[in-house]
Amino acid sequence: MSLTAARRATLAALADSLLPHGGALEPGASDVNVAGQLDSYLDRCAPGTRRTVNFMLTAFNLSSIASRHVRTFRMLGPAGRDAYLAECEKSRNRQRREALVALKSLILMFFCSDDRIKPLIGYDGQPYKKVERDPGIVPLEVTKPDKGFFEATDVVVVGSGAGGAVAAKELAERGLKVIVLEEGEHFDRRDFTGPPPERLRRFYRGNGLTFTIGVPTVSLPIGRGIGGSTLINSGTCFRTPGFVLESWGLDGAVLDPLFEEVEATLNVGPVDDDIMGANGEVMDRGRRELGYSGGPIRRNANGCHGSGVCAFGCPLDAKLGMHVTYLPLAAKAGAQIISGCRVDSIVIENGHAAGVRGSVVDPETGAIQRDARFEVSARCVVLAAGAIYTPTMLQRQRLANSSGQVGRNLRIHPGCGVLAMFDHDLHAWKGVMQSYYVDEKLRDGILVEATYPPPGVGYSAGGVGGKGSDLKDVLARYPQTAAAGLIISDTGTGRVRATPGGGLLITYDLHADDLRKTLEGIRLATEIYLAAGAQEVHTLLPGMDPVRKRDELSSITEGGWTAADLKLSAYHPMGTCRMGSDPQSAVVDEYGRAHDMPGLVIADASVLPGSTYVNPQITIMALAARSARRLASELN
Ligand SMILES: Cc1cc2nc3c(=O)[nH]c(=O)nc-3n(C[C@H](O)[C@H](O)[C@H](O)COP(=O)(O)OP(=O)(O)OC[C@H]3O[C@@H](n4cnc5c(N)ncnc54)[C@H](O)[C@@H]3O)c2cc1C
Numbered sequence: 001m002s003l004t005a006a007r008r009a010t011l012a013a014l015a016d017s018l019l020p021h022g023g024a025l026e027p028g029a030s031d032v033n034v035a036g037q038l039d040s041y042l043d044r045c046a047p048g049t050r051r052t053v054n055f056m057l058t059a060f061n062l063s064s065i066a067s068r069h070v071r072t073f074r075m076l077g078p079a080g081r082d083a084y085l086a087e088c089e090k091s092r093n094r095q096r097r098e099a100l101v102a103l104k105s106l107i108l109m110f111f112c113s114d115d116r117i118k119p120l121i122g123y124d125g126q127p128y129k130k131v132e133r134d135p136g137i138v139p140l141e142v143t144k145p146d147k148g149f150f151e152a153t154d155v156v157v158v159g160s161g162a163g164g165a166v167a168a169k170e171l172a173e174r175g176l177k178v179i180v181l182e183e184g185e186h187f188d189r190r191d192f193t194g195p196p197p198e199r200l201r202r203f204y205r206g207n208g209l210t211f212t213i214g215v216p217t218v219s220l221p222i223g224r225g226i227g228g229s230t231l232i233n234s235g236t237c238f239r240t241p242g243f244v245l246e247s248w249g250l251d252g253a254v255l256d257p258l259f260e261e262v263e264a265t266l267n268v269g270p271v272d273d274d275i276m277g278a279n280g281e282v283m284d285r286g287r288r289e290l291g292y293s294g295g296p297i298r299r300n301a302n303g304c305h306g307s308g309v310c311a312f313g314c315p316l317d318a319k320l321g322m323h324v325t326y327l328p329l330a331a332k333a334g335a336q337i338i339s340g341c342r343v344d345s346i347v348i349e350n351g352h353a354a355g356v357r358g359s360v361v362d363p364e365t366g367a368i369q370r371d372a373r374f375e376v377s378a379r380c381v382v383l384a385a386g387a388i389y390t391p392t393m394l395q396r397q398r399l400a401n402s403s404g405q406v407g408r409n410l411r412i413h414p415g416c417g418v419l420a421m422f423d424h425d426l427h428a429w430k431g432v433m434q435s436y437y438v439d440e441k442l443r444d445g446i447l448v449e450a451t452y453p454p455p456g457v458g459y460s461a462g463g464v465g466g467k468g469s470d471l472k473d474v475l476a477r478y479p480q481t482a483a484a485g486l487i488i489s490d491t492g493t494g495r496v497r498a499t500p501g502g503g504l505l506i507t508y509d510l511h512a513d514d515l516r517k518t519l520e521g522i523r524l525a526t527e528i529y530l531a532a533g534a535q536e537v538h539t540l541l542p543g544m545d546p547v548r549k550r551d552e553l554s555s556i557t558e559g560g561w562t563a564a565d566l567k568l569s570a571y572h573p574m575g576t577c578r579m580g581s582d583p584q585s586a587v588v589d590e591y592g593r594a595h596d597m598p599g600l601v602i603a604d605a606s607v608l609p610g611s612t613y614v615n616p617q618i619t620i621m622a623l624a625a626r627s628a629r630r631l632a633s634e635l636n
């Protein structure tokens with residue numbers, strides 16, 4: 001077992017206080033052994049995840065000593081625990097609240113994923129419309145080494161996500177010998193089963209527990225596997241708006257044909273009515289009522305049956321991530337794709353990037369295999385490890401950083417959830433997970449997207465206020481609940497730093513302007529839901545009562561909320577090796593070529609010069625295609 005007896009007792013005490021037996025849902029946390037389930041789950045997680053959860057439990061248990069209760073949480077009686085939890089929820093002491101929110105998210109995820117609870121909250125976990133079909137996916141052959149190796153190639157691509165996969169295909173189709181090295185495992189649709197915690201553990205970096213440090217703490221999940229974050233993303237495809245490209249100095253007319261090609265390869269199109277689901281339908285009703293702009297989201301899918309679990313891997317391969325599109329095309333053109341290979345350094349010869357070195361890792365645990373060093377020598381290196389790992393790899397070797405910008409300018413698109421309860425059943429998990437958008441305030445950096453993860457996960461979990469019978473009431477109303485997420489185009493920036501011992505630190509403080517935008521976004525989503533007929537809207541702001549009428553909307557924007565009051569998550573890290581023509585202020589040029597390292601091209605989210613204002617995947621792909629074509633013309 002991963003938890004000490006004392007920590008497990010803290011977990012059980014907290015779970016029981018949050019979810020006691022009785023109320024609108026009869027079973028309590030102890031009836032389904034949430035603490036035991038979480039403890040044995042941690043045994044299968046990475047050591048870092050166990051450390052994080054242990055730390056959170058200790059911090060939470062001790063936090064009540066500094067309150068009026070003057071004893072650890074575990075030592076309090078049931079009434080004291082209840083009182084302390086109520087105080088935490090409303091507390092403006094963010095450490096106290098954040099530890100509770102994080103632990104509550106885990107507890108609710110295990111509780112709601114339990115087969116004894118799912119039917120009670122009306123969640124059958126079954127596909128919306130079961131379709132047994134093969135969307136014609138080409139099988140992908142991936143090499144999985146069990147020991148070290150040496151290879152030579154024209155181009156080595158590090159990372160197989162949105163950037164790396166597209167670069168590999170473009171280079172291979174132009175006759176170059178390409179090797180793609182990916183740290184994660186090769187999963188396919190047969191793997192995309194089981195409850196959400198298991199899927200978080202397998203398909204997400206750090207088992208889904210990755211965060212930024214700052215005010216507030218922001219959850220920043222990242223995918224890990226062949227296909228990168230496209231394996232577990234929501235499939236939303238927006239072109240970066242013209243006004244944004246213009247501000248970056250990029251010509252929309254040059255990028256348009258690239259967007260068209262990407263969209264054709266990924267079969268991008270709007271969500272059909274038959275798989276929209278009620279979560280999108282209520283947003284459509286509300287935004288039409290208000291006359292706001294928006295519509296069905298365009299997605300990379302083929303044969304989608306609206307099972308609503310895109311962020312946990314598509315069980316049908318209907319979502320056309322890189323593992324079923326660009327990577328098979330790259331392989332068809334001769335690229336070799338290798339999993340379980342963590343690159344840790346770039347080989348430099350005569351001042352030129354000439355290959356990479358690294359270790360074969362256990363794809364499950366990330367542990368380095370014995371005697372498993374590998375080296376791939378190449379004429380050119382394409383880095384596409386994502387906006388967190390690409391810069392830290394460069395920092396460790398002090399490479400490509402004469403601008404001093406490597407790791408800086410981190411944008412993440414912070415956002416939060418809003419829940420709305422209606423007087424009738426919606427079963428909002430039936431249908432596409434991210435289905436509908438409202439872009440009325442896009443130019444101000446606010447995008448609202450109807451997003452409903454499985455019950456008990458994400459927005460619908462840790463952010464939900466209350467405990468005991470109040471919390472049970474909310475859970476029992478899941479069938480009548482709709483959910484939306486915000487994407488805030490951040491004015492502020494954070495930073496990624498490599499730390500000794502191979503670790504890294506992501507720091508990010510919410511900028512005052514982004515706080516304003518977030519509150520306006522919450523207000524906008526609330527307004528839309530009220531216009532759609534919601535009985536009450538939960539803003540997830542600490543201690544705030546549900547909003548029931550339009551004239552209460554101002555309490556969201558004028559309530560004096562601070563950054564520390566927000567429960568944020570973000571899914572779009574970008575900008576940490578930004579693109580630009582000036583080597584003094586940018587890391588790469590407009591074709592991703594490092595200004596001060598010949599032979600090195602960066603082709604992932606790191607190069608984005610600023611916030612895309614919209615979900616970024618197809619922008620990353622379009623830019624990667626452009627950079628790869630230029631590189632191919634230089635190498636051929
Ligand atoms: C839950 C979630 C939902 C999202 N939804 C959407 C959406 O709907 N629409 C959208 O546009 N965007 C979405 N995104 C964001 C989008 O998926 C990413 O912006 C995009 O995939 C980033 O592309 P990338 O190539 O920079 O990195 P990634 O796609 O993350 O790929 C990087 C790859 O590099 C590998 N890697 C890292 N370090 C090493 C190393 N040292 N050696 C070898 N390999 C390494 C990683 O394991 C990973 O597979 C979502 C993201 C998440 C997490």
Ligand code: SF4
Nearest residue numbers: 304305307308310314
């Ligand atoms: S909703 Fe998402 S997970 Fe379900 S079939 Fe469609 S693309 Fe796949």
